[in-house]
Amino acid sequence: MDFMNSFEERSSYPEVILCKFGEVILKGNNRQNFESGLVKELRRRASPFGNFKIYFKQSTIYVEPQNDFCDMDGMYAAAKKVFGIVAVNRAAVCDKNMDAIKECAAKYLPLKLAGKRTFKVDARRSDKKFPLTSPEISRDIGGVILSTVRGIKVDVKNPDVTVTVEVRDDFAYIRAGQEPGAGGLPLRSAGRGLLLLSGGIDSPVAGCMMAKRGMEIEALHFESFPYTSERAREKVLQLAQEMCEFCARIHVHVISLTHIQEELRDKCEEDYFTILLRIFMMRLAERCALEYKCGALITGESLGQVASQTLAAIGVTDSVVNIPVFRPCIGLDKNEIINYARHYGTFDTSILPFEDCCTVFTPKHPKTQPKIELVMKELEKVDFDGLLEEAYASMYTETKKVFENYK
Ligand code: ATP
Numbered sequence: 498m499d500f501m502n503s504f505e506e507r508s509s510y511p512e513v514i515l516c517k518f519g520e521v522i523l524k525g526n527n528r529q530n531f532e533s534g535l536v537k538e539l540r541r542r543a544s545p546f547g548n549f550k551i552y553f554k555q556s557t558i559y560v561e562p563q564n565d566f567c568d569m570d571g572m573y574a575a576a577k578k579v580f581g582i583v584a585v586n587r588a589a590v591c592d593k594n595m596d597a598i599k600e601c602a603a604k605y606l607p608l609k610l611a612g613k614r615t616f617k618v619d620a621r622r623s624d625k626k627f628p629l630t631s632p633e634i635s636r637d638i639g640g641v642i643l644s645t646v647r648g649i650k651v652d653v654k655n656p657d658v659t660v661t662v663e664v665r666d667d668f669a670y671i672r673a674g675q676e677p678g679a680g681g682l683p684l685r686s687a688g689r690g691l692l693l694l695s696g697g698i699d700s701p702v703a704g705c706m707m708a709k710r711g712m713e714i715e716a717l718h719f720e721s722f723p724y725t726s727e728r729a730r731e732k733v734l735q736l737a738q739e740m741c742e743f744c745a746r747i748h749v750h751v752i753s754l755t756h757i758q759e760e761l762r763d764k765c766e767e768d769y770f771t772i773l774l775r776i777f778m779m780r781l782a783e784r785c786a787l788e789y790k791c792g793a794l795i796t797g798e799s800l801g802q803v804a805s806q807t808l809a810a811i812g813v814t815d816s817v818v819n820i821p822v823f824r825p826c827i828g829l830d831k832n833e834i835i836n837y838a839r840h841y842g843t844f845d846t847s848i849l850p851f852e853d854c855c856t857v858f859t860p861k862h863p864k865t866q867p868k869i870e871l872v873m874k875e876l877e878k879v880d881f882d883g884l885l886e887e888a889y890a891s892m893y894t895e896t897k898k899v900f901e902n903y904k
Pocket residue numbers: 692693694695696697698699700701717718719720795796797798802803805806853854855
């Protein structure tokens with residue numbers, strides 16, 4: 498019978514997930530694109546969690562389970578990783594009359610408020626014909642809470658939790674608190690970018706940061722087999738997989754730099770090795786970006802972090818391509834990047850100790866102030882175009898998705 502009771506309670510006050518998006522998005526011509534983009538993305542993300550009705554109304558996206566088999570926890574966790582949503586919450590739904598709202602509050606809130614010391618009620622009516630004003634609703638629901646939740650007190654200035662009652666067009670919604678969403682702009686609302694993805698900490702963060710601004714992320718990884726191992730490649734693919742929690746789907750292109758690196762080692766001055774290799778990487782990336790319709794390259798560079806990331810070195814690598822290069826980590830300290838890596842869930846994999854092609858044949862004294870003329874002179878010692886062609890021909894692609902059936 499206990500089971501029947503809890504079933505009764507659940508079905509009489511079904512929970513929904515409400516997703517709010519930022520005000521920025523509500524302005525301007527792009528509003529409708531953003532709304533439909535977000536709804537579509539949430540629908541795609543919902544498929545492993547059961548049958549949900551997902552729609553947009555009154556600057557909120559409603560995610561409504563259609564039966565008791567829906568995995569609400571899974572859906573809620575997924576919604577928190579959808580870019581474009583600034584806040585998510587779970588709310589109980591009831592009819593729009595004060596008796597129903599009070600009854601719902603009395604049944605729904607005690608569990609949600611257990612262990613909290615203080616609360617306040619914030620009531621909102623988008624339906625201005627509702628007979629009670631917002632302060633009246635707050636007062637009534639506050640009374641219900643005080644009489645049903647043991648030991649809790651009102652604190653309007655600094656409450657442990659804010660209970661929100663929203664009287665909307667069709668129903669009333671009651672919730673206790675809300676959590677931040679992933680923020681930013683919806684995926685695919687800002688074009689496509691090609692991320693140069695290494696196995697390090699920085700580049701996965703750079704990719705997630707640009708995805709947050711609405712870019713669809715495509716990735717390019719350079720390997721140098723047998724100097725880099727199978728496991729190093731697996732690590733990078735694993736990173737791409739982890740990024741998919743936020744980026745949803747990433748095509749990872751892999752190009753071999755082995756022959757280029759051997760040629761540079763054999764024919765060029767060691768001190769120029771790093772910068773020369775980066776020139777090859779940028780040119781190959783530009784070509785890949787053109788083929789896969791990416792409007793920008795993205796790297797994890799941070800100013801001054803290593804020899805190839807001085808202003809002069811960045812100047813040289815930028816000058817060899819005709820496509821914008823986004824470096825969202827450029828002004829971040831390592832510990833800030835690490836915090837982001839933890840947030841995006843890539844840190845633990847990033848610190849696994851596998852070699853990267855950039856650490857193969859590293860010079861003892863890499864040029865930190867390379868002069869473009871001297872760099873170009875070094876480049877003349879190898880068959881630049883031939884090597885590019887050969888490396889590009891080695892490219893193959895693997896696709897990672899947040900879950901297998903993501904479309
Ligand atoms: P990360 O932590 O992202 O590896 P890093 O501090 O190790 O960065 P570098 O090795 O100089 O710095 O690389 C700078 C950027 O160049 C990386 O953030 C990445 O965007 C790109 N890059 C480096 N190695 C590779 C690689 N093997 N494949 C693709 N891109 C790479």
